[in-house]
Structure formats: C-alpha cells, structure tokens
Amino acid sequence: MNGALLEVRDLSVVFDGYRALAGVDLTVQPGELRFLIGPNGAGKTTLVDAITGLTRPAGGTVRFEGRDLAGRAEHEIVRLGVGRTFQTSVVFEGLTVVENLDLAASFRRPLWALVRRRRGVSDQVAGALEIIGLAELADRPAGVLSHGQRQWLEIGMLIVQAPRLLLLDEPVAGMSAAERERTGELLTRIAADHTVIVIEHDMEFLRRYASAVTVLHEGRVLVEGPVDQVRDDPRVQEVYLGRPREGAAGGATGGPVAAVTAAAAPPGGGGTE
C-alpha cells in the first residue's frame, strides 16, 4: 500500500443515527482514473464529502499522501492538493468566467497580495480557458453559462489549482449527448496527467471512459476492479437489477422527510443499466 495517493480505511459516517458509510476502504494510486458507482443512497457523495472535509466522519481514517485529513477544514484540504466539483455546479454567477478561474488560480497567494488588481490573464488561466473551451466567453458573467458550460468551468477552476487528486461528482449528469462527449474528452485529457476519482451514474459514459471501478452499496464497498469484471459480478447485478434495497436504507432516518425522500427520489442514472 505504500506510495498510495489516497488511503481510506474503515471510514464511517453517521447522520442522525443513520449510517451513510459503514466502514469503507478505498485506495487510489497516483495517476489512476477511478470511477465510483452505486445505487442511490450507496454513500458515494458522502464518501467524497468525508474525504474533502465537508462531512465529519464518525470513525476511520483518510490519508492523503500519508497525511491524515481528519479534523482539517475544507480549505486546508484543498491546499494539500485535493480538489472537487459538485453535482450541482456552483460557480460564482456574479463574477465573469475569467474571474472565476483567476480566483481559483490565486488560492495560494497570501491574502494581502490579493489586494492588488488583476492585470491581464495569466498563462495558467488562459490555458485552462482553452482546455475547457470557454475562451470566447471569458468576460461573460458565469451566470449566463449553460449547465454544461458551468460544469466545465468548474473543472477548469480545478485544473488551475493543479491539485494532485481531483474528485468529480457526476460531471455529466443532466448533460446533452454532445456535452457528454466533450466532457468525456476533457476527462481523458485531465486524467492523462492527474489522479481523478469520478462519481458517475451514467453507464454508457462509464463503459467508454472507465478503467477501474469501485461499487458502493449501503455504505460499504461491494466490488472493486476493472470495469468489465465489475459489470459481470452477480452481486452488482443484484444490486442494480434485483430487489430495490435502497428504500429500506432510506427509511432508517425516520420522520416525514425520509418517507418523502424515498418516494420522491427520481430513478437514478444508475438504474438505467
């Protein structure tokens, strides 16, 4: 296990008595492109949240480059080199595209250095604009971007920060076919020189771009391995095609919302396979 970039050991997360993660182990080596899949409620986003400091784990460890991430604030974890995107993209609508990128790129500057105005566009930002294909929209406010463009901008904001590990949460959810195509290319390009973990529901996308896959189910790792092997695993097939067990898991939170959530959850992308 030595030399692993990310090592998650026996990680558990509890929400009001409901165990969203129940002892997850995950190891990611430098340079890897890892896909995380699983049905609704499997704990994929929770896992990413716990790694990036958004959610405090109830137990277990997360080590990044050998350093324990426990108890560190989100921004400190980012500064160690772990970047992430969100399912629903959150770019700063009040700022322009280039300002969004520039802000992301400046994160290692001391605060006092930020008091000076930005002059021009740094090479790094210009490069990222090129990669994500938003060069001609550089000076438009991010608020006018389409859903797909926002996701790319978010990825761009990650790239300029040069993280050693990228965590992308459903980057193609809600995208058109053409947008998926471009996102896939973007992903391939990024994965060439970054370590990336992608949460994805979309099986088509998965088949095209994934090599290694980890399947989560009910807060545990169900299977891990190359994409074909995972796809043929009977346990995975049971989870995805067999009896829908996520309803029971959701019910454990109790209260009206849980009832609502279980029923209201739209059929996830994972169920399409």
Added chain:
Amino acid sequence: MTATTPQTPATPATAPRFAAPPPAPPWWARLGGPAAFTAVALLALVAAPLLLEPFRLNLLAKYLCYAIVGLGIGLAWGQGGMLVIGQGVFFGLGGYAMGMYLKLHEAGGDLPDFMVWSGVERLPALWAPFASPAFSLVFAVAGPMALAGLLGTLVFRRRVRGAYFAILTQALAAATVILLVGRQGLTGGTNGLTNFFELFGQDLAADGTQRGLYLVVAVVLGVLYLGARQLLRSRFGRLLIAVRDGEDRVRFLGYDPATVKTLTFAVSAGMAGLAGALFVPVVGIISPALLGVVPSLELVVAVAVGGRFSLAGAILGAVVMGQARTTFSEQFADGWLYLQGALFIVVMTLAPRGLAGLAGTAREMWSSRRARA
C-alpha cells in the same frame, strides 16, 4: 444517492441569496470615470461650502459622517453579504474615543464635569490615554477594528452567518448600550459626552471651524470611497463577492471565508469608528442613544434605500435619508415614522437594489431606446 444530496446552494434560512440576483457584471468595477468623480468632489468641496448657510452645511457634514458608515455597511453587506445591524457600536466606539479626548481637553487637567456629578474622584485609568489626540484618533479606528476582528473571528470561524450573525450584531448593540448607560461614572450614562467647545484650539461653534470640519469629513469620505472601490476591483473584492454568493464553495477553492469576512467586517467597523470620531466635533455629542439597535438599523435601511450593491448608492442613501429625516420632522413630525416604515417596505419590495438600481434600470431603458431610434 438519496435525494438529500446537495441541492442548489440555498436553504432559505442560511443562504444570503437574492431573489433577483444582482446584475451579473459588476459594472461599477469596470467603468473608470475620474471626470465624474472630480465633478462630484468639486461640487461637494467647493460648491456646498459656498452655497450652504452654516447650519445646513453642518447638517450635510453630519449626513456625510453617516455616509462613511454607510460605505462600510455597503462593503460588508452589499459586497460581503454580512448584514450588520450593530454598526452603531463601532460608530459609537470611535465617537467615544473622540469625545473622551475632547472632554479631557475641556476639563484641562481636572475631572470631566459628569464624573464630578457621578462622584468619581480620580480619573479612571481607562481614560488616561485619551488625553492624547493621536491615541484617540488611532483608537477610534483601531478599537472598532479590533472588536470587529474579535467578534468576527469568534463567529465566522464557527460558521455562524446570515440571520444568526445579524441577530448577534443586534444583540451586541443592545448590550453595548446597556453597558454604556450603566457605567455612568465612566461614560456619562444616558447623557453621553457633550459640552465640547474646542477642537485643536479652534472654537467649535465658529462657522469657520465647522466649514473646515465639513471639508475634512468630505475628503475622508472621498478617500475612503476610492479606497473601497479599489479594494472591490482587486482580487480580494472578487473573493468577497464569491464569499457572499457561495461561502462553502469558496472553501473548496482553498480560501478560508472566515478570514475574508473577518477582514472585511473589521474594515467596515474601522470606517464606522472613523465616522464616529468625525461626528462628535461636527454634532457636539456622543451618547448611547446613537449606537443602539434602532440607529444601527436606520443606517442599514439608508444603505438599502441608496442601493446596497453599489458603494456610491450606499453613500447616496445615507445622505438622502438624513436629509429626508430632517425635512420631514421640520414639516410634520408624526409622519416620519409612517414614511420611514413605508419607505423600507416599498424599497425592499419593489426596488431591492435601491436608488442606484433604479437609476441603473432607467439608464438602461433610456440607452436601449436610443439604440433603437
């Protein structure tokens, strides 16, 4: 994932979001207009002192003091999303620093008059440094900044924000007033500090002194405005807006929003403190009634009326509301509360971007019509 996965970033209770998001491009940050600024500056520095009778000039100086506070509120609230309804506390801290200096100067080595009435026999140690005008002025700015820095650190680091923060600043204002009133021997109680006659050897009642003070206030306001504008156009300003619109997201860019907010809060408190220090010689009194919840809220409302997203709007609002208040109470006193109340409701409902926003909209309509013609 279950449907509890991250929603769009707005739980109503905590997210400082706006139904009608501000017009995306920060137009004020990109339009350079030294000529226009110079015109306003000339009007304020040359025309006003020449045209206004001393009584009105003195009132304008008072409004400009409020405008300085408004500028700070615009920075913290309009740009940083931190609604402060305890800004009067910082204003008061600056005011008291200046008031203490003037009072000691007036007493000329004796005890200030109110201490004699309150049975204080020796000058409290807290007062001693304020015999120095330099210390008083520095404290007027640094004191509020330090207090805001402390409160900000305590509160923002624990991610208390939005409504909670607003309520805490409100409670701070209420508690400060009670403390000031209760420590009468030290602070002059409800009466506050008053009865000043001289500032740096100048007779405060003289028209010339008041004109000079007006100019000082106007220049300070102008300088602070330029400084604030510069700050907003910098990366820090972009970061501040980012914090306003998505504090948690900023964390994932590797910044600590608590630091950004605390700094901004402290800067805005420093402005309020300076305004308070200038206010005292202009108006001649500082008392707890000036820094409670109500005056603090009135300042915020003035900024809302002027336009919280625009620094110029914040200044405009403070001046307009100050003048409106004076005019109204001269005409019909009872009407002021109705008018003030109604004004907030109308502004918040129909023009959340305030006068500045209305002017912007009007201009856009005009220019688009002209473009069509």
Added chain:
Amino acid sequence: MGAVINQLPIGLSIAAVLLLIALGLTFTFGQMGVINMAHGEFIMAGAYTAYLLQDWAGRQAVPVALPVAFVVAGLMGLVLERTLIRRFYGRPLDTLLLTWGVSLLLQQLARDLFGAPNVQVRAPEFLEGGLGVLPYNRLFIMALAAGGVLAIWIYLNRTAQGRRMQAVMQNRQLAAVMGIDTGRVDMRTFFIGSGLAGVAGVALTLVGPVGPALGTYYIVDAFLVVVAGGLGALRGAVAAALALGLLNSYAEFWTDASLAKVVVFAAVIAFLQVRPRGLFVLRSRALT
C-alpha cells in the same frame, strides 16, 4: 442558598415569558427563514386586544382575550405573509429589514389608535395573590407557556397538517415535489406563529406595560433564544428559554439588571462557539 431557591421560580417565570414570545418566532424563523421583526408588534396587538375586550368582558378580559388575540394577531401575520413576505422567500436578511419597516408602521398606528401613553389592563381577580414568591399571574404565564409547547408538539407530531409543516421545514423543495402545497403551509405557519405572539401579548399585560413600544422590549431577547435554541427546534426553544431565563435571573440577583443583559449576550456568543447552529439543529447536507 436561600437566594438560589428563591430565584429559581423567578428564573422559571422569566423563561416562561421568553418561551411564549420565542415560540412563534421559532416557527416563522425556523420554517420559513423569515426574521420577523414585527413579531413584537403582534405581541402588542395581543395586549391591546385584551385592553379592548375589557369593555365587554371586564376583569375577565385576560382569559377571554387569549383565543381572540390568537386569531387577531394570527390574521395580522397572515396578511403580512400574503401581501409582503411571500415575495421574500430565500432572502432572510431582506425580510428582517422589511418587517422592521412594518413594525415601525404598526407602532405608529398603535400610537394613533390608542394614544402614546400606556393603557391599563386589569388582571382578573383569580390571578391576585400567589404561592410564596410566585404570584398566581406568574404561574398562569408558566402554565400558558407549557400549554403552548404541548399544543404545538401535538399539532406537529399528531396531525397531518403538522407533519406537512415539518416536512416543509426540513426540505422545502422536496416537500413541494411531493405535492405539498407549501404556500398553504407557509400561511398556516405564519398564522400560528403570529397567533402565539398574540397570546404572549395577552399574558404580558399581567406583568408589564401595555403601550405602543411593548414589542420592542422583548424582541432582542426573543431572538437570542431562537439563535441559541436552533432553527425551528421546539425542544431547542424550550431549553434555550429555560437557560437564558435562569441565567438572567441569577445574573441579575448577583450583579445587577444591566450587567445581567451583558452576561446573557456573552453567554450566547460563548455557547455558539460550541454549538454554532444552536442547541438542536436539523442536519442538512445542503451546500450554501
């Protein structure tokens, strides 16, 4: 030691007043994110309701006014919600300023309708006298607060309407997706929250002044209770009101009334260092 025991009922009665006032606020603030600065004026409306009912009910005005004031203040809240606040969902800070404007208007209106001086509401005979240090009117307020908490608990947990209200409180969008008419729920919430303020107003006529400024005396403390208790959490409001009430009474006993207020504020700040979101908080994964 005698002081500790003596002050206990006084602390509890302060807590009861705080709780009565804060109960409505936890609702409107917790569920709808509305910081209703006009809540104090709904309290005032309740107090004036008792005053007006004296012409008809004489000294029984206070008990008679309880349900009437609930409806009167509730309707005022309803009107406020329908006409103004509904435009402001998702802008809590703006509602603060908006409702402050409303509160100024209502105060001035009260001045014009009832005059600036305080008016008198006579307490019913059966509330004269008391048990030891605890007067009957204090006991009445404590009973009222306890009754209010119980009624709300039953409403929230034992009725379909209450469950819908909880659902909206926990996840508005999802509740809407589920087919809950969130607009109706909001109306109901505001009606109940404001109505509780009216009830509090009637109770306050027993111990305090009845005048146009009535609401302003209680509003800051009430908000502190809500902040310390946590958003929309009934048990949080109860615990926070108890804690602040007791702290207030003991701090005042050992220092003075001015310092007690400062102590309470400092305590709330210190407490938020430990529990930034208040005592009880609904866990949410929403990213803000």
Added chain:
Amino acid sequence: MRKSAWRIGAAIALISAGITGCGASPAGTAGDAASVAGGADTIKVGLLHSLSGTMAISEVTVRDAEMLAVEEINAAGGVLGKKLVPVVEDGASDWPTFAEKATKLIARDRVATVFGGWTSASRKAMLPVFEKRKALLWYPVQYEGLESSPNIFYTGATTNQQIVPALDYLKEQGKKSVFLVGSDYVFPRTANKIIKAYAAANGMKVLGEEYTPLGHTEYGTLVNKVVQARPDAVFNTLNGDSNVAFFKQLKSAGVTAKDMPVMSVSVAEEEVKGIGVDNIAGHLVAWNYYQTTKNAANDKFVAAFKARYGADRVTSDPMEAGYNAVYLWAEAVKKAGSTDVEAVKKAAGGIALDRPEGQVTIDGDNQHMFKTARIGEVEPDGQIKEVWNSGKPIKPDPYLRTYSWAGGLV
C-alpha cells in the same frame, strides 16, 4: 464608476438645491438671536419637545400645555402688543436632534426663546448650543440639580424642592429604612446619592440600591430583593414604562402600600392611568403640583386645558411647569420691554406670579424657581390627593449648598 458618480453628483446637487431653497427664507447674518425676532408685530417662540419616539408620550403633554399658554397670552393681547408665533420642532427622543433643532430655532427661525426638553440628556445636549449662541431655554421638568446655566431657566423642581422634602416626609412618618429602586441613568443615580447622604445624617438605613436599564420590564428579581430586605419604604426613581412593570409585579408579590409605601418622583397623573390604579393606589408621589391642587389659578388652568384638549385629559407637574414657563417669560419680557436675552434675564429675577401650583418666584441668582413641595397619595380614582406640603415656597438650591449633610456631594 462614471454612472454611479453622476448619481451621487445629481443627488448632492439636488439636496444642495433643496437645502439652499429652504434656506432662502428669512436669512440675514447669523449670530445675534432674539431682539427683532419675528418681525414687526409678532414674536416667534420655539417649542422643542419629542413628538416622536419613546419620550413623545411625556413631552407631547408639555407641548400641549405650553401651546395653551401661548394661545391664552395671544388672546389677552400678546406680549408688548405683539402676538406670539410658536415654532414647533420635534426632538424625536434623540439627543443630537435636540441640539440640531435648537440650532435651527435659534439660527434659522430666530426665535426669542425656546421652551423645551424633558430628559436631562436632551438638556445637556442643548446646553452648549444655547450657551454658545447666547440664547434662552426654558426647561420645564424636575431634574437632578447640579447645574445652573446662565442661558437656561429651570421651571421644574431641583432636588431640594422634591427629593429632600420627600425624605423629610418619610422621616416624619417614622420610616427608618428605605430601598432605592431606579432606572439606570443620571437622575436616579444623583437622586440616590443625595438620599444616601440624607439617610446617613438622619439615622435612616438604606437597605439596597438597584438600577435597571431604561425600558426594563422584568422586575421579578428586583421585587424579590425588595421583599427580602423588608424596608419601611421604597424610594422609586424608575422612569417611564418600567414603572408599570414594577408596580404590577410588586402588587402581585403581595406588597401593599400600607406595609411598604413606594415614594415615586417620576410618576404623575398621566402615568397612573397606564400603571393601573389598582396597582398603585395608596402609594406616594412627590411633586410641586397636582391636578387636585386647590386654588383659583389651578381651577382656571384645568378647566382651560380640558376645554382645549378634551375632558379626559389630565394635567401634571411638568405640564404645569411648562405652562408657567411661558407666562414667566412673557412677564419678564414685559418688564424688560424687549425680547433681548440679556434684558430678559436681568428682568426675570424676582418676578413672582400666582400659578396653579401656588406662588412661583424666579430666583435671579441661579434661574431656578421658588416652589412649594407637595407629597401626594394616589387615590382609587386615579387622582392624587395632597397629604403634605412644605407650607411655603422653598428657595431653589441646585447644589444643595445650604444643607450641611450634603457637604461631600459636590
């Protein structure tokens, strides 16, 4: 930037225009205030009270009384053959506003004199304005003393005309111990200092001294402290709405006027209604005037006031003091033959008039009034019955120089 800057520019221009527009009225050189005030056949006088805000409740009644006096004087032919024109301004319960409005009345409206103020804070805020501009203020409310500005006439009681007689009365009644309860501001703290000095010299015990913030309404703890201390009497300097809460909570704690009377110095007829007669009946108050005070001048005042403002209105001490102030000033102007501030001040000393409270004489030295102290008891009908008076007007002594026990106070 350009656009926003233009916006401020436009606004400032607009405001400046507005200000200068207003300023175009009777201008002239600022400075010498009064002698020609109001032009040929009228004299302007300023009435400056809080008409809005927390103090409006009290101050409006004084404004009403002063207005009545102005109207009566005008109906009788005015002063020096000129009609008085009242200029009413709102102090808005805000001390800097008082200073601002005082400046306006003096410098812009050029009034001959100003009648105004209620709280000490408002007076302290106005004082430098009147002193600097050599103008004249008539202040109508009892206050804490320790002041004697050459530009202010004080028509309410100073401490030796209210607090000291109240203590004399309590002593006479055999009260050996008192508990001091007050709002946390200047008047109560000063009053209590005097009370403690008096008590020390007269063998009275002060069992406790408690202050509550202005507007405080939670008196459970304080009442508890009072009850435990078991004093013979309570000396109450609470202000405004706090009185309502205090008396209600005192009564519900089972304290009656019989076993523990409360002597109040800020509760007048107007406040009794709000407190509720049930809650305060039997307790004591100390003033110089009550609506029930028996004499011809008062019968006339009460009748005129009710005729002007409604039968349900009551008159009170500060109202009467404000009403007197206008008459006293008018008398001084007649005597001086001019409205010039210095002339009026010189003429004022020694003027004696029969007023509703009895004879009032201006003390030319400290510009306070000789006033008769009266202790009253609240009746079940809400009126106040006089139970004791000082027999003759007491010479004002704002610094208590003639009282040996008060030596260490100032």
